[in-house]
Amino acid sequence: MSNVVDIQHKEQSPPLPTNHETLLEVKDLKTYYPVKGGFFRRTVGHVKAVDGVSFTLKKGETLGLVGESGCGKSTAGRTILKLLKPTGGSIVFNGEDITKIRGGRLRERRKDFQMVFQDPYASLNPMQMVGDIVSEPIKNYYPRKKAKEIKQEVMELLNRVGLPDDAYYKYAHEFSGGQRQRIGIARALALKPKLIIADEPVSALDVSVQSQVLNLLNELQDDFNLTYLFIAHDLSVVKHMSDKIGIMYLGHIVEIADKKSIYEEPLHPYTQALISAVPEPNPKKKKERIVLEGDVPSPENPPSGCPFHTRCPVAVDKCSTIKPELKEVKPGRQVACILVD
Amino acid sequence: ACSNGEDEAGAAEDDKKETEGNEGGEKAAQEGGTIVYALDAAPEGLFHWNWYGIQTDAEVLGLFDDNLITFDEELKPQPNIASWETEDNKVFTFKFQEGVKWHNGDELTVHDWVFSLETLAHPDYEGPRYTNVQTVEGAEAFRNGEADSISGLEVINDYEIKITFDKARVNNLLNLWTYPMNRKAFEGIEVADMEGSDPVRRTPIGTGPFKVNKVVSGESVELVANEDYWQGKPKLDKIIIKVVDSTAVTGALQNGDIDVVSVHPTIGKDVEAMENVDLVTAPGLSYYYVGFKLGKFDNEKKEVVEQKEKYADKKLRQAMMHSINREEWIEAFFGGYGDVVNRPVPTAHWIAADNDDLNTYPYDPEKAKEILDEAGYVDTNDDGFREDPNGDEFVVNFSHYATGNPTFESRAKALTQYWEEVGLKSTLEMIEVNQYYDMVEKDNENMEAFFGGWGYGADPDPSGLWKSDQLWNYPRWVNEESDQLLEDALDVEIVGTDEAKRKELYVKWQQIVNEELPMLFITELQEIYGMNKRVGGLTLDVSGFNSAHEWFVTE
Amino acid sequence: MAEVINDTSITKIKVQKSLSPWAVARRKFLRNKLAMVSLFFLMTVSILSFLAPYITTADITRVNIGSMSLTPSSEHWFGTDKSGRDVFTRLLYGGRVSLLVGISCTLLIITFGTLIGALAGFFGGIVDALLMRFTDFILNFPLLVFVIVLNAVFFGKLGGVPVLIAVISVLGWGGVARLVRSKILSEKENEYILAAISIGSRPAKVIMKHLLPNVLSTIIVQATLTFAAMIVVESGLSYLGFGVPAETPSWGNMLAASREPDVLQNMPWIWIPPALTLVITILSINFIGEGIKDALNPKSLR
Amino acid sequence: MNNFTDLQSQPPLLEVNNLETAFEIDGEWHNAVDNVSFQVKPKQVIGVVGESGCGKSVMSLSIMKLLPKGIGKIRNGDIKFNGINLEKLNDKEMNKVRGKDIAMIFQEPMTSLNPVFTIGFQLSESLHNHFNISKKDARKKVIHLLDKVGISRPEKVVDEYPHQLSGGMRQRVMIAMAIACEPKLLIADEPTTALDVTVQAQILELLQELQTTNDMSIILITHDLGVVAESCHEVIVMYAGEVVEQTDVVTLFESPKHPYTQLLMQSIPRMDQEEEVLASIEGIVPSLKNMPRQGCKFVDRCPKAMDECRSITPQLRESSPGHGVKCLLYETSWEQEGMKAK
């Protein structure tokens, strides 16, 4: 198996034109966190952080995942990268089912999918020099590569993400948030992965810096022929970045469609509310806001039936009993709501 | 003890006289008053003679409960509450003083004594004192439940009793338990429960000059004067007995917080130097020695079953004795409050042999070396230390017990240094005290030369420590002549009631021990008490304090 | 900022290397006057103590009956004790034992505690549960009480300092294990650990390169605290007579002399030097610990 | 949002003139707020926008006189509330103003409530501080307030502790606390930054409603231009402690003048339009210690910077009526002045 991968790696080197081949397919993914309790620290329940998420991602495409805090976006991202153990469902990456693989084989796969993390402060080891941070993945996979070559490569990478040369010998704490996020991006790029999952890469950044990072990510996508799973809670950012958008609520994807349709014609009541809630920097435009009642329920004991029915302005009785499936209502549009047909 | 330093020697002498011969006339006694009597270890709180276990408890007991007989300065028994007569050392008639009252108002009669003796002989009695009635006729039978009473106890009237022993012995009287028990106080208490009962622990009563008023467990006891004391009303109102940590003793003495306290020899000098405190000394009854393991004892067979060669040569032991500068050692580690001793009997005891009749083993390293050379212990390999006569390495492996006391180590170390000076290589091992005696008793292989101490009672008979069939003959010394002499000295047939004859045998025995030196006798310690100058009427001799009713305080 | 010029053949350009967090901490520490004075004192005491055999030739065990309890003089700087032994010499030798016990216990406790804590924290699950139950078990033995009891058991049989060290260490590591575990657990939450896994680092590497360096500061600070505590424990036990055997000089044993009233009141030169040395040593260690803590404080790293 | 033009003519409720607030860093005092002046009219909602660290919070804390003691102080300028000079008041007098006349809510609803006291206690404390009110009445009032800010089951919530509430509810509680004494001015320091969009919408809605019913003025601090556009009448744009642009909301969004404002607006992705590349402001806000002493503080990041920008400090000038800008591009007189300086 590993031979095949090696060959692929060589073949992949020149940028391939974007085709519509499926890179990632996630089916009914579930990730539960055990809740420990009592004196003997037994598992007394589960936080159903991700509870049945399915989507496919084509090569070169960007899928945006939005949702409120705690709805399971990060969990989903981490599970797909196998940083967490999935409770159920399957993840097929590049034609290979990676749901169950472990150990060395998993490590071998890891170089094809990488992550950019949310917190630019916590995601860089404060005890390492930037050079070491970025070269570590290369050293992990190409232990025989010469130090000089690695250094050369890392320097190029740092330059590519817009960091000065001397950054190599600095430590993370000497950089601003945006620069740190660049370091994190350089680290993710070091192995020339096919897929990058960006978990709220700009939510900790200031608006002015945010645009720098977003632009960088966009440039890199073209340069390196990357596929993104872009996670954010800011709808406008997601819309800017993505081709397709998935709306998450309480561990479920409630609607998934291309960004135009989502923005122009949201079908799920939650999507509608979400979009209407985004304040727009246009004082003249008067928007009709749908203000939702209450907060997101706890994923430890989610409501029965449709998870959104407790806050849904158009909910009917059935909503509390029937759990809606994500189904295709129009070509390329999937919605999980019994009221939408 | 004196105000100007020049006259120190003289003044110290004066003190001694004063404390020894003090009858209270010199100081102006005050009516009443309180003294604080300090103990440097907590009493266990077993305030009855029949159950007490440690010296501290005895110190308290001595203040509020009288013995039927007392002992003089030579430790010979003297009548106190009771006087006695005997013809054959088998049957004794005791006569009680009339009108002696218990603290609860009861009159003391011979029935109280019988009660006490029967308690000791009772099968449920768990204390260690059954041996003190065992020799009374019928005690065995009583203990085994075969008799309702001890047949040897024959009450003549309330104040007279005849006691018959199972056989005539020289030391029957000394062995007999002479502490009565108040019957009323113990009424209704089973013998098995007596030990923990109130009359023993919380509300003890006696016949002594002071009554126990209050006991604060582990810390203090309050005694108040017994107005009806049979020897006269005490001069003091109160004695407070208080436990004081040894660290605090000098400070407390100096500040006048405590009036009387037993002081350790090492601080004797400091106490002596205090202006407000007198130092009272009396000859002690214990001695320290260096023992040698000469054999191995079998406790089942009750005999020494194996001889050990290492210290078998008497000359070696004598040379080691000569090499110790005992005067210097005592001065250094006991502040001089001890005397060189050459025999296993304290000097104050009436059977003690005169030093003129014994070898005195003066400090003489040259002589020691000579003896060693003679005995074949010479340095053959020029390492500076002597080898044994076979030319093998010879090391004195000396053991000493360790408590928390730092002086133990240095005093033991000093002994080894003396030996090294005459060319005997020595090592020192400090062993935790509980384990130490276990090892000594079981003849542990690591025990070769060991430090120890014995206390001496009124009974002069040393058999328990010296006869070859005794577990506590720690040196495992076997000497037929010695065994014989010890037996003879107890034999009524031989000595009868003739004390001189008895002493003669003991002197002979001491000469043998002194010559053979199964242990090196080092020192006998003095009893020293610090006493605030305001306290008067208190005297101390080998048998302890005088009766506390004579004590007083000055203005 | 101290500039480190790096002109290796690889880059051929002069690059200004940044100070590593450790270097920053070191610099901050070196600037802390109190900590530096303390460090100087501690070093002096340690060096003097460990070089004691070369500094004085006196036989520390020898009892000198002729020169007992002498007041300080030019010959005996701190006087002599009741056995005629030179107090200064004994102070040095005592420091050897006290510091040795302190250091050995600290090393053992820290090593063992860290090991257990790191394993439990990193692997979690059943490993964690078992190790932590065990730690709880050990923690249930009050140190002082059990050292006293255990000492009573072992002394004489094996005897001396090694046993004391072993006993203290066996009973002492629980707290460190707990601390390290909780620190590892919280450090594990940091995304850089996830990042390390996602870039394919092996668990051993993750522990060694990412986790440990980040908990090391906690461990170092804990080590200084432990060191001070262990010296106190040793001296306290020796003072009570349950520590280092009486014949071995240690600060606690020397202080135990103050239990004798005449020494306490009239011969302060016997016990004041060890008391002061002990107190100042502990103070120094505490100050050094504070200094390290400050220096390693990540808040001031930025 | 009511009739906007009415406001212009009224006397200001709050008047801040030449405010300078400084912090001590390594023994030196650096201005975190530099020469800021503005007015708040009654019933006006004034928005303050700017990047992180530009001094928004420090400014509001200066108004409340809540700067950390010892390390922060007002160096210059005056703050007049309803004609009273606030910085002349002593602590005790200021306590009477705080919470009663001016109230404030903070960014972090999670940590801004004391975790060990009940909601009821913390709310009624505000009342007790300013009114002589019995416990029973206070409780009644508290329940009423909770109800008013849209908390269901207020009778239960009064006895609950902060950790039992969600972020949105806590922020509501904070708001209830702030309006308890019906203040005339509410300073809201990024009240919705930590919240989800749906909850943010709820909170903004609530603030607007309260503003009209209580006739409050609000200083709404945020870095979200969208929020400003939706909720404010007047906007202040801050950069590095200074006000760089100030005007009413419509003008600002239609014709931003300062390069910083312009870039800021172009750098955010928008829902209603499609942009391929976002504008971005290179570099970062200089830290207090590295702040340029002279010239425009934005100069290093400004695409339109001129040489003069480094030497001449621009002033806030009205480029058109009611539209203040602090940029040399809009200063006509700088050339002459610059000449004079030379």
Added chain:
Amino acid sequence: MLKYTLRRILGMIPMLLLISIVVFSLALSMPGDPFGGEIDPNNTDPQYIEEMREKAGLNDPVHVQYGRWISNFMQGDFGESTRYKMPVAELIGERMPNTLFLGITSLVITYILAFVMGMYAGRKPYTTADNLIGGVNYLGLAVPSYIAGVFAIYFFSFKLGWFPFSGSVDITLQNGSFEYYLSRLHHVFLPAIVLGALGTASYTQFLRNDIIESSRKDYVRTARAKGTPETKIYNKHILRNSIIPLITFLGFDIVTLISGAIITEAIFTYPGIGQLFLDSINNRDYPVMMTLTMMFSFLVLFGNMIADLLYGIVDPRIRVD
């Protein structure tokens, strides 16, 4: 809460059993036995000692001895002290009040001092007074209790005569009278301070730092913004938060106090549990030693439990129902 408490208590049982095995094997492996030691030939003879050994069951097989011991132990029969010849329970019962009194006084002093100093230093950090308090604290942390005790006796008892140097009460006073309690307090004061010195120092330090930290918290700013007076902010808002961890220390204090009492009681000749423990070790009084060792271990467990429970009670955030 009740359920949780019960569960915690049940969870302690296996731990206690394990500990009991350890304690028992330790006692077994101790050199010497209570009937060894310095023997006075006038009072005892070897036969008697052997008899006593037999009677005490020291000659039985190990597991029989353990079984007997533990089953008696569970029934509250801790055996009889071989030294004091009375039931261990009674003996401990006699000494316990003293130690409790010492411990509680020490706690009260510790907490009062720590509060006064910590509050002050925390409110006015980096002032002279704060530095002074800090200095005192460092000393408190660095001076071992036995050195402190010796100095205290030396100065306060001998040189100044302010406090007694030994005992727990002046015996001449009537039990239960006012003077009696006064005297007890007088006696306990010095050892209590020495015993609490370490705690006082660390609590003061803790409180100070916590107050400084708390005073920067957002909720304090909120309180200020409400117009709450400064004193109320410190005495209510900040203190309440800082007290929570401090109160939970109380559980751990039980342990510290008891083991600290071993040294302090020895120095001040204060007849309590600590002294009894040392005594029992020195005299090989196994029943007492084993019972006390078990008791100390139990107290650790108990203290931890109390700490947990207290935490649950005082901190609304983790209140368990």
